[in-house]
Amino acid sequence: MSEKTNEKYELALSEDARVLDRYLMQYQYAIQAKKILENRMRRISSDFAYRSPSFDGMPKASGPSDWNTAIIYRLSEIQDRIRQQVEKASKSLADIMNIIDFLDVNSLERKVIESKYIDMNGWVELGRVNHASRSTSIRYWKKGLYQLLEYKRVQEILKEYEGRREV
Secondary structure (H helix, E strand, O other): OOHHHHHHOOOOOOHHHHHHHHHHOHHHHHHHHHHHHHHHHHHHHHHHHOOOOOOOOOOOOOOHHHHHHHHHHHHHHHHHHHHHHHHHHHHHHHHHHHHHOOOOOOOHHHHHHHHHHOOOOOHHHHHHHOOOOHHHHHHHHHHHHHHHHOOHHHHHHHHHHHHHHHO
């Protein structure tokens, strides 16, 4: 690798590389949103699991079944959103894997990209898994992004993606 080419991987990402990074992060964002919904559902279920109605003899505008029904309805809505998020995550995973497939199967660039975007490893874990330092991992990540950007199909996918984001 020439010195000039090597410098490219030391600089900040180009705008195209940042768009590709955002595109590849879709799976991670979808999984994070799913986990947030699951935690919300657990918390709400837990908050109301031990709540018992008060029978103090005083008339109330609504009985215990009203709040039970409302909570059950809300939990059902959250479950629907979780299912939708799982579908979104599955589609995102398939989409990003189609792009990653452009990289050589045995390349360190691909291993780093997969580790970052599919396995959702941070830089320290990513370096440990790939037996490389943090700075080396970042260089291979950037190199992988720029290699992907060389493919016309990847550029077309990113153009479509950016068009959807602007709407």
